[in-house]
Amino acid sequence: MIEDKKGQLKIQQMIFMLVAVALFFIFVALFFFAIKGASLYKQSIENERDKAAGVVLKIASSPEFSYEGVPNGVDEDKLMALRSHREYSDYWGIDGIIVRKLYPETSGQECEIGNYPDCNEIKIFAKDDNVAQAASAYVPLCRKEISGGRTYDKCEIAIVIIQTEEEVI
Amino acid sequence: MKKIKMNKKGFEFSFAWLFSIIAGSAILFLAIFAATRLITSGEYETNTKTAADFKVILDPLGTSFESAKSERIEFIKETRIYLGCNEKLGDFGESSIQLSEKSSFKEEWTNPGGKISTKNQYLFAENIIEGKELYFLVTPFEMPYKVSDVMSIFSGSYCFVAPPQNIKNEIIDLSRNGIIPINVTTSKTACPQNSKTVCFQSGGCDINVQGTCNSRSCRGNVFKSGIVEKGGKRIYYSGGLMYGAIFSSVENYECNVARLMKKTGYVSKIYADKSKLVSDRCNTGLTSDTFLLSQMAESYKKLDDLKLIEMQAEIIDDKNNVLGECNLY
Numbered sequence: 001m002i003e004d005k006k007g008q009l010k011i012q013q014m015i016f017m018l019v020a021v022a023l024f025f026i027f028v029a030l031f032f033f034a035i036k037g038a039s040l041y042k043q044s045i046e047n048e049r050d051k052a053a054g055v056v057l058k059i060a061s062s063p064e065f066s067y068e069g070v071p072n073g074v075d076e077d078k079l080m081a082l083r084s085h086r087e088y089s090d091y092w093g094i095d096g097i098i099v100r101k102l103y104p105e106t107s108g109q110e111c112e113i114g115n116y117p118d119c120n121e122i123k124i125f126a127k128d129d130n131v132a133q134a135a136s137a138y139v140p141l142c143r144k145e146i147s148g149g150r151t152y153d154k155c156e157i158a159i160v161i162i163q164t165e166e167e168v169i
Numbered sequence: 170m171k172k173i174k175m176n177k178k179g180f181e182f183s184f185a186w187l188f189s190i191i192a193g194s195a196i197l198f199l200a201i202f203a204a205t206r207l208i209t210s211g212e213y214e215t216n217t218k219t220a221a222d223f224k225v226i227l228d229p230l231g232t233s234f235e236s237a238k239s240e241r242i243e244f245i246k247e248t249r250i251y252l253g254c255n256e257k258l259g260d261f262g263e264s265s266i267q268l269s270e271k272s273s274f275k276e277e278w279t280n281p282g283g284k285i286s287t288k289n290q291y292l293f294a295e296n297i298i299e300g301k302e303l304y305f306l307v308t309p310f311e312m313p314y315k316v317s318d319v320m321s322i323f324s325g326s327y328c329f330v331a332p333p334q335n336i337k338n339e340i341i342d343l344s345r346n347g348i349i350p351i352n353v354t355t356s357k358t359a360c361p362q363n364s365k366t367v368c369f370q371s372g373g374c375d376i377n378v379q380g381t382c383n384s385r386s387c388r389g390n391v392f393k394s395g396i397v398e399k400g401g402k403r404i405y406y407s408g409g410l411m412y413g414a415i416f417s418s419v420e421n422y423e424c425n426v427a428r429l430m431k432k433t434g435y436v437s438k439i440y441a442d443k444s445k446l447v448s449d450r451c452n453t454g455l456t457s458d459t460f461l462l463s464q465m466a467e468s469y470k471k472l473d474d475l476k477l478i479e480m481q482a483e484i485i486d487d488k489n490n491v492l493g494e495c496n497l498y
């Protein structure tokens with residue numbers, strides 16, 4: 001009887017040990033995957049920012065933005081037309097594009113068809129509030145103007161702001 | 170006869186032994202299984218990350234004011250790229266990239282990583298390309314204004330046999346400093362071995378290009394539009410699509426052209442809206458023409474439809490060229 005009890009105790013000890021070892025490995029695995037997941041998330045955010053930097057470098061030369069005849073020039077009229085094209089909100093893989101006039105200074109209003117061109121900011125699209133400024137570039141913002149019966153290119157200094165998802169800490 | 174007395178005690182196989190053998194082998198099996206899964210998921214993760222990085226690199230490769238651009242990308246390991254294209258997905262369709270690296274332990278390709286898709290790139294290439302170096306030849310696609318870039322990707326070397334002077338100059342310029350491995354020769358026999366041969370206005374090569382452009386808008390450039398023959402199939406190309414047709418598989422080409430037509434439709438709508446918006450400052454009179462082009466591009470079904478779309482693009486271009494300072498593009 002005493003030997004039987006000793007045997008039972010040994011089996012119980014072994015079971016506890018095995019459960020403890022299994023739990024230990026489960027916790028180690030969970031810890032490992034939590035760290036890996038966090039680093040992967042960080043990397044994806046960095047990747048988004050790299051992409052935004054790549055997009056801002058080239059956006060002025062994309063056909064939806066470019067102004068013929070002015071190097072790196074952005075066409076203000078095209079931007080106003082682009083605002084109503086919702087299909088572009090997923091096209092560049094970014095979360096928002098805003099073009100803000102810097103010089104000469106104008107009233108700080110968002111551009112609408114009613115107040116254009118006497119306005120300050122053209123919001124092409126902005127997906128939601130959880131976005132951060134990821135990249136920006138200074139560009140000449142140009143449009144056709146008429147003066148004394150002659151058409152000329154009127155260019156102002158503007159900044160193109162690319163927004164991506166904000167990092168959640 | 171002498172009776173042999175048997176030892177009936179034998180080997181005692183206690184429960185503790187049996188239990189530890191079963192538990193030990195279960196733990197060992199689980200450990201080996203987990204390690205294998207970890208290595209496989211690690212490879213999947215690396216392949217997916219590399220594909221995502223690869224996509225980021227593509228963004229700055231587009232053309233700005235250049236007529237064509239070439240680039241070379243070198244990988245650390247031998248890499249295989251699986252390119253997909255779906256013209257039906259979303260508003261613009263998409264190109265997808267999956268990547269697989271050669272394993273360091275065994276000389277085998279690892280399982281491809283996750284699909285990374287891009288809506289704003291038009292990647293013209295064979296369905297699978299592999300090598301340590303990848304070459305890019307980027308040309309703008311204009312209809313009649315720039316719509317996007319045709320990004321041709323290839324890995325092996327090519328040999329252009331007797332191309333016309335403008336293509337010869339362009340290729341020599343783009344392959345300067347050995348950026349892209351394209352040789353230009355006067356006969357097929359002069360081509361290096363293992364290179365894919367591309368004949369112009371003659372047959373007998375792996376790929377044959379026949380220029381068919383003879384209208385006024387071709388301005389003497391017979392190869393502005395034409396037919397590319399490859400793998401027993403004939404595909405129509407126009408303008409910047411020629412290199413895309415040479416370097417891509419037929420299905421990839423057809424899919425990407427369909428995507429470019431969708432894009433032509435949207436870009437044309439923007440030009441139509443712009444034309445309307447500027448009409449009080451600068452009346453271009455092109456609103457209806459650009460809107461018609463956008464409708465024609467939207468109803469694109471097959472490569473033959475390109476010819477009609479091209480004709481409408483030429484009408485717009487002719488009208489725009491006489492507008493002077495008040496031009497639309």
